[in-house]
Amino acid sequence: MAGLYVHIPFCKAKCRYCDFVSFPDCESMGEYCAALLKEMRLCAAALPRQTYDTVFFGGGTPSILPEGAISLLLQSLRDSFEIAPTAEITIEANPGTLDAAKLHEYKAAGINRLSMGLQSTNDVLLETIGRIHRCTDFVQNYESARKAGFGNISADLMYGLPGQTVKDHLDAIEMLYRLGIDHISAYSLIVEEGTPLYMDVTYGTESLPTEEDVYLMHRRGMEFLETLGYARYEISNYAKPGFASRHNLNYWENGQYLGLGLNSHSAMRVDGKWLRFANTARLQDYIRNCNLGQRPLAEAPQEIPRAEEMFETIMLGLRKTSGISEAAFRERFGEDAKAVYGAAFAKLKKRGWLLEEDGAFRLTEEGLDFQNEALLEFLPD
């Protein structure tokens, strides 16, 4: 399994909670896409050939690119890399940036999964967090996407927003269910320092729900989703049977992926070494390097030692409700996870946070709530 990620760092407006690398001005879009095309060729030449099973256009807002751009990028990807015929190809889209023409273009280009940033169905909340769309925009885009033939649509929700109630969150889930959505990601809001929302909260113009309420949104939301037939397969992700995101599962399997575009990250086995590398986060550097025919890396690839690769595998794998397959771990590292992490297993089992079942080990619901704490047991003393 290997995934390809393409980053599109542009948005119509920056949301108030956002601390990602994205630019509300779209002047450099053309230049950027040209650089991306160059980077694809540079990477294809530099890295070992392999088949990619998933492609993900993420952002930012990939759907902000003018008509034709995504098809061009995807075609260019196919020219440079080998993409499996059955590949899952996802694009992130924000309501308000989609129209029938773009949807048809995506579909025709071979994109078969749509991930939409809804966040909430309450327009007041959408305004508070600085989203450009309203609930109806989402519904319209969703319907058009279905008409265009998209059979796999996901929506992102957020909980713990200023002014949000448990009911708001459950209402959003219910609406998505009624629309027949296939996949839901429900993220707990993290107020990052330096964001406008951080200022709102610090200066008291907005106030966050209590910790207890946020916890209730998480619990009740999860229970509701499961009742409606969306199985939790990762800490924040729920899907109808067969609709789990293959691209994201690959991250949590600690699989290989190649990131293209500004500030994108990659993990890859090269000559037996487990490498991680990342592109620069500065737009001008990125464009300049690509134009000069140099890969726009932030720094030289880091070789991850085996013990750390093992820990990463645990850290990511234990995000999944199915946990980590003992056989897969043994195949990758030639050792039994239980032998390597005997003490952690014993301690977490005793605490009721870890279970061993059907040849896999996984965190219990409570264990997932305290995943950070659980992971500390796997770190060396």
Added chain:
Amino acid sequence: MSYNQELIRNFCIIAHIDHGKSTLADRMMELTDTVALRDMEAQMLDTMEIERERGITIKATAVRMFYTHTDGKQYMFNLIDTPGHVDFTYEVSRALAACEGAVLVVDATQGIEAQTLANVYLALDNGLEIVPVINKIDLPSADPEHAIQEIEDIIGLPAADAPRISAKLGTNVDAVLAQIVELVPPPKGKMEEPLRALIFDSIYDNYKGALSYVRIKEGAVRAGMRIRSMATGNEFDVTEVGVFTPALRPTDELSAGEVGYIAASIKSVSETKVGDTITDAQNPAKEPLPGYKQANPMVFCGIYPADGADYESLHDALDKLVLNDASLSYEPETSMALGFGFRCGFLGLLHMEIIQERLEREFDLDLVTTAPSVIYKVMKNDGTELMVDNPSNLPDPSEIQYMEEPMVEAHIMTPSDYVGAIMELCQEKRGIFKDMKYMEENRVNILYELPLNEIIYDFFDQLKSRSRGYASFDYELKEYVKSDLVKLDFLLNGDMCDALSTIVHRDKAYAKGRAVAEKLQEVIPRQQFEIPIQAAIGGKIIARETVRAVRKDVLAKCYGGDITRKKKLLEKQKEGKKRMRQIGTVSLPSEAFMSVLRIN
């Protein structure tokens, strides 16, 4: 060959902190060409980093100078620099005993302070001739006539002829040198008597072993002699004698009246204690010099490495410090909460702070210290008496008939404006008012009897803040008195944390229990369960706080770009956790122990 005693002057300088003692010493050395100017770092005598920073002298030091007087004769000056803090009163008294005179430096802008007065009285007790000097005349607010009046009124010394100087600028410092010749009497000890040398300090030298700083009272000492400590009876062979230039310089002999050092391959300064008399083992003196006493620690606390793995390093560091500091004591101690560490004894609070600071700075150790304690006397029901310096060792209340705590007599000198505020402070600290005297129109000397355990926390800081820095303070240990003391314990999620226990007066227990519980509530990180914090006396809970449970600790999103960052965060979290102490089920950061100390 011995130096003509008539031409020797041994003296020290008495001054309040910041009144210019070290600067004056520097100027004297310059005027006598003792240290070439270019080699001179400001404040030559204070060599330890901490001494320089705090502007105080911790160890006594000495320097020999040669001064040519107006009578054409060359005089040998031995200046002994004394520690300047109440914790080191005994050391000061021994350094004074090594002199015939004392230069009293009074700041022309501030007048006499309590600490100065205490040292002047010590000097007078030791029969020293006082040479008053008015310093800082260059400052616009200087009032030398007022300072002179104060010296005459408060100490009763004629001071009309006192040199008015500016040590900083070097103004009139030669007049001080002239007065030392004229006013300080020469030493009178006889050369032909058996050797008697007073140890006024000792330091550890990596090559020569423990060096005794001595004043030869009678007889002479030279390399090759066998000497005997009159306090311990231990004997050593002298390998070297010498003088302070101020660098150590070996000489053939030290004879009656001189000041210098003796090296004798002594392993530790604890074998050459301040106040001890050294004599000739072959021809011993009949009587030691008066005044020797064992300097006993008065304040105790537990010192633990923040990381248990540093225990051996801490042990080594204490071993090294004690080579140079005979008044520091330590013994291994185990705490349920803090693991392996040491119970350390100090002369006073400043001494404690200095040692902690040296351990952290010079040995790069991260420490956790427990609340300081004094030594309590416990009378048990079975008639046995117990001295307790660690709350954990206090017997069960049912076994205790009564307890006693040490009292001190405190002299506080303050401008009269602050008398009210200071008396309020002393009352809060369970003080008993004894006396109050107007030294002059607006300066008051207040006498209080105070429990030592009340002044070891923040008394000095409080005194300074309530008097805007003007009040000064000195104390001496008095007797033990009966007191209604209780052990205040803290329970975290039901488990007692021994390192937080303290012994307090019953009247203070409730307020203290509440304050500490509140503070703990702030500093204990939330965990996956609720943590009750309880303050208890015996089995009785007197205060309670709760640290709320954390409901979730997980990263909502973790995709390709988050992985490296996430891993680093977890590693940091793990590092922080390693520095936590486990009290039953509760993890406590080492800062928690410190923050509890900082409660009024």
